[in-house]
Amino acid sequence: MYDRELEDLPPDLRWREWMLRVEAVIFASAEPVTRETLARVVGKYCSIDLLIDDLREELRDRPYELVVVAGGWQHRTRPRFAETIRASAAPTRGGAAALSEFEAMVLMAVGYFQPVTRSDLSKVFGKEVSRDTISALRGAGFLASGPRSPTPGAPYTYVTNRHFLSAFGMETLRDLPDIEALEDAGLLNRAAVREERISAEAEGEEE
Known part of the structure; x- marks a missing residue:
C-alpha cells in the first residue's frame, strides 16, 4: 500500500516529503497536474495550496516556476529566459505547435x-x-x-x-x-x- 500519510515521520520531515512528491509529479507530467491528482500522493488533510506556496518560494531564484494553467499546475520557464532558450536552439518540450x-x-x-x-x-x-x-x-x-x-x-x-x-x-x-x-x-x-x-x-x- 502506498503510504500517503507518512505518520512515522516528524511533522517537518513529513511536510518536506510531501513537497518533494508534489514537485516530482508536476515535473514528470506532460500536462498540467490537477489538485485531484496531487491529492493522491499526500496526506488526507494536507493543504496542497500551502505546499505549492512553499515550492514557489523555493523556486523564487530559479529560472523556472510553478504556474496555474488549464486547471492545474505546471513547471514553466520564466519569460525573461525565453530569448536565451531560443538562442540556444535546444529542443524544448511542450508549448504551442508552430502555427501560421x-x-x-x-x-x-x-x-x-x-x-x-x-x-x-x-x-x-x-x-x-x-x-x-x-x-x-x-x-x-x-x-x-x-x-x-x-x-x-x-x-x-x-x-x-x-x-x-x-x-x-x-x-x-x-x-x-x-x-x-x-x-x-x-x-x-x-x-x-x-x-x-x-x-x-x-x-x-x-x-
Whole structure:
C-alpha cells in the first residue's frame, strides 16, 4: 500500500516529503497536474495550496516556476529566459505547435465563439476557413468536436480543449486577449456570428 500519510515521520520531515512528491509529479507530467491528482500522493488533510506556496518560494531564484494553467499546475520557464532558450536552439518540450498567423487567428476565434462551425468562422473572417485549416488545428491537438449545430444540415461545431489552454499559458478562457481590440483591428467580426446564429434560431422556430 502506498503510504500517503507518512505518520512515522516528524511533522517537518513529513511536510518536506510531501513537497518533494508534489514537485516530482508536476515535473514528470506532460500536462498540467490537477489538485485531484496531487491529492493522491499526500496526506488526507494536507493543504496542497500551502505546499505549492512553499515550492514557489523555493523556486523564487530559479529560472523556472510553478504556474496555474488549464486547471492545474505546471513547471514553466520564466519569460525573461525565453530569448536565451531560443538562442540556444535546444529542443524544448511542450508549448504551442508552430502555427501560421491565420491558423492562430482561427484558433483564437474558436476560443471566443465556441461551439462554432466552419461556416461561422468563415463569416468571422470574411473569407473561407478551409477544412485543411481546421484539420491542422485538430492535428496539433488544440480543437475537439463540439455538439452538432442546430442550423440546416447539422454541421459539426468545434471547441478548444485543455491542451489549448496549457500551450498558451492560460488558466481559463477568461485569459484570452481582449476581443474588442481584435475587432477594432479588423481581425474578427463578432456581429457576423451573432447574426448567423439568430437567423438559424429563427429558421428552427419556423419549422
